[in-house]
Amino acid sequence: MADRFEYRQVWVDGDDAPIIAGFDATIPARGLTAMVGPSGAGKTTLLRLLNRLEDPDRGEVLLDGTDVRDYDVLALRRRVQHVGQVPVTFPGTVADNVRVASGPGVDPEELLQRVGLPVSMQDREADRLSVGEAQRLSLARALAVGPDVLVLDEPTSALDATSKAGIEALVRSLAGDGLTVVMVTHEARQAAELADHVVEVRPCRT
Amino acid sequence: MQDLSGAVGFAEVALAVLLVGVGAAVSRYRGLGLEGDVAVATVRSFAQLLAVGYVLAFVFDGRGGLTLVVLAVMVGTASFTAGARARAIPAARLVAAAALATASVGTLGVIVGTGIIPLRARAIVPLGSMVIANAMTTTGLVMTRLRDDLAAHRREVEARLSLGQTAHQASLPWHRAALRSGMLPIVDQTKVVGLVSLPGAMTGMILAGAPPLAAIRLQLVVMYMILGGNAFAAVVAGELTRRRLFTGDHQLVRSLRRRPM
Numbered sequence: 001m002a003d004r005f006e007y008r009q010v011w012v013d014g015d016d017a018p019i020i021a022g023f024d025a026t027i028p029a030r031g032l033t034a035m036v037g038p039s040g041a042g043k044t045t046l047l048r049l050l051n052r053l054e055d056p057d058r059g060e061v062l063l064d065g066t067d068v069r070d071y072d073v074l075a076l077r078r079r080v081q082h083v084g085q086v087p088v089t090f091p092g093t094v095a096d097n098v099r100v101a102s103g104p105g106v107d108p109e110e111l112l113q114r115v116g117l118p119v120s121m122q123d124r125e126a127d128r129l130s131v132g133e134a135q136r137l138s139l140a141r142a143l144a145v146g147p148d149v150l151v152l153d154e155p156t157s158a159l160d161a162t163s164k165a166g167i168e169a170l171v172r173s174l175a176g177d178g179l180t181v182v183m184v185t186h187e188a189r190q191a192a193e194l195a196d197h198v199v200e201v202r203p204c205r206t
Numbered sequence: 207m208q209d210l211s212g213a214v215g216f217a218e219v220a221l222a223v224l225l226v227g228v229g230a231a232v233s234r235y236r237g238l239g240l241e242g243d244v245a246v247a248t249v250r251s252f253a254q255l256l257a258v259g260y261v262l263a264f265v266f267d268g269r270g271g272l273t274l275v276v277l278a279v280m281v282g283t284a285s286f287t288a289g290a291r292a293r294a295i296p297a298a299r300l301v302a303a304a305a306l307a308t309a310s311v312g313t314l315g316v317i318v319g320t321g322i323i324p325l326r327a328r329a330i331v332p333l334g335s336m337v338i339a340n341a342m343t344t345t346g347l348v349m350t351r352l353r354d355d356l357a358a359h360r361r362e363v364e365a366r367l368s369l370g371q372t373a374h375q376a377s378l379p380w381h382r383a384a385l386r387s388g389m390l391p392i393v394d395q396t397k398v399v400g401l402v403s404l405p406g407a408m409t410g411m412i413l414a415g416a417p418p419l420a421a422i423r424l425q426l427v428v429m430y431m432i433l434g435g436n437a438f439a440a441v442v443a444g445e446l447t448r449r450r451l452f453t454g455d456h457q458l459v460r461s462l463r464r465r466p467m
Contacts, residue, residue: 053364053457073455078370088365091379101369138365145369 002064004029004149004180005050010059012045019045020056021204027182031196032175035184041203043153043184044085050151050182051080078103080149081142086158087134089126097126097137102144115140116170132163139170149180156190168194223248262331270327277334281306284342292349294461296450302345305443309341309435310334316434322427333431336407340432341439344388348443352377352384356451357462364458373452381444388440396429405429 005027012020020042027033035043048054049061052073061068068076078101090097094117098108109119115136121129129137135155142150155171156164172194175181185191191198226248233240265272284306289299314334317323323333356363356377366376374381399405400422408425412418451459 051368052455053367054463055455055457069455074370074372077368082368084361084365084368086361088362090362090366100366101371141369 002029003027003062004064005182006062006065007046007049008060008062010046010049010056010061012042012049012054013057018204022059023201025199027180027199028197029180030178032172032181032183032194033197033199034191034195035182035199035201036188036191037186037201038203039186041201043186043201046201047082047151047153047182047184050149051077051082053082078145079147080151081145081147082151083135083138083142083153083155085154087131087138089129089134089137092126093123094126094129094137095122098122098140098144100141100144102141103146106144106146108140108144111140111144114143116166130163132159132166135159135163135167136170139167139174143174147179149182150174152181152183154184154186156185219252265327265331273327273330276327276331277310277338280335280338281310284338284345288342288346288349291346292353292447295349295353295447296459296461298349298450301349301443301446301450302342304446305345305348305439306338306341308442309345309439310338312438313337313431313435317427317431332407333428336428337431337435340392341435344392344436345439345443348384348388348440349447351387352380352444352447353451353462355380355383356458360458360462367456367458371456373448373456376456377448377452381448384447385440385444388443389436392433392436396433399425399429 003026007023007025010020010023011018023042023046025035035046037043045054049056050063050068052068055069063071063076063080071079090100094112095108098106098111102108108122112119112122117133117136117140121133126134126137135158139150139155152171156167159167168190171181171183175196183195226244230241230244232238233244261276265276281303285299285303288302288306292298292302295301314330314337317333318325318330323329359380363376363380367373395403405425405428407428408421411421411424451462453459457463
């Protein structure tokens with residue numbers, strides 16, 4: 001099966017010691033890949049390299065065989081949607097949030113249903129959502145852009161048990177839809193239950 | 207009308223130091239510990255203004271070409287001050303210098319170009335200094351506010367970048383807030399001028415014996431110049447600060463990314 005991403009001898013320097021030291025891994029195009037490792041191992045940084053919120057100091061990250069730096073960065077980011085650990089809502093209603101960067105022909109109602117938010121919620125101010133709802137909204141906003149890849153940084157770490165199970169099921173079903181889903185988690189259990197592929201991230205020795 | 211312009215000699219200045227003595231005495235009896243600062247401030251102000259007085263007399267005495275040098279020194283010093291406050295921004299002093307140079311060239315260019323004020327050192331130096339002094343405050347405000355806001359809202363900025371927005375789009379809400387914060391003080395001041403304070407240029411002219419209506423006409427020109435100068439400075443400081451805080455690839459610079467949240 002073709003690889004979507006490949007990390008080749010990636011180094012990211014920190015202030016004192018490297019954050020990532022010579023990391024190699026591949027992420028397949030199909031299914032859900034979990035990147036697992038303890039806190040501080042550099043998982044978040046590795047994800048941020050995929051949509052170029054950061055660049056490696058040495059080494060390269062390939063998308064479909066081409067260095068991510070060779071793509072137009074704005075087009076790359078639309079194709080590789082990144083959702084952070086803490087959900088971020090923008091000023092305005094739920095529907096405004098979905099439309100912020102939506103591609104042509106996107107129906108906000110359909111997307112809200114897709115991520116499990118009631119359509120009746122679309123006129124609510126986004127800053128009044130619970131954390132779990134806000135995380136679903138972040139996913140809807142990312143899907144509205146029309147990406148090939150969804151990159152999720154600990155999408156359930158800020159959630160209670162019920163919301164967490166809901167998001168897990170949602171992420172699983174998105175991966176089933178043909179999207180490449182890359183998810184960072186520090187929970188081995190979550191990785192084992194959800195993921196089709198697991199990439200282990202070990203902390204750099206300092 | 208009595209003209210006070212020649213009435214104050216050094217003996218009179220020495221008498222006025224009595225009032226500084228009041229400041230020092232208050233500090234002493236209330237234990238404020240400011241006597242040293244008061245003394246330094248008194249001596250410094252005397253030395254600085256005396257030196258400037260000689261420089262201006264020298265420039266005004268048929269050496270108008272030196273006006274540019276005087277303005278450059280003012281822009282340089284103000285850039286240093288505004289830039290020092292915004293130290294966390296890469297090349298902060300250059301950003302401030304560009305903002306202040308634009309403010310002075312822009313405003314002085316307009317008022318000289320349209321013939322509002324003649325091209326004379328005696329007019330250009332004091333007007334330029336007022337524009338630069340005010341623009342310095344605005345520049346410092348805009349730079350620090352934009353930087354602090356982007357750092358504090360890093361997650362939201364990066365969420366916007368992740369959706370494919372440009373650095374310009376992703377920083378827009380905070381960029382706008384920074385420009386507002388830089389512009390508001392002068393806008394408010396312009397609204398209440400005359401009601402709350404009699405500003406410097408007008409006060410000076412009245413003391414020197416000019417008719418009040420002549421004084422207010424000049425003051426109006428000065429206020430509008432300052433407002434325009436602040437606008438020039440705010441726009442340039444905001445734009446260049448944003449460019450220093452993002453890479454060409456629409457990434458936040460490392461110093462903002464790595465800041466613990």
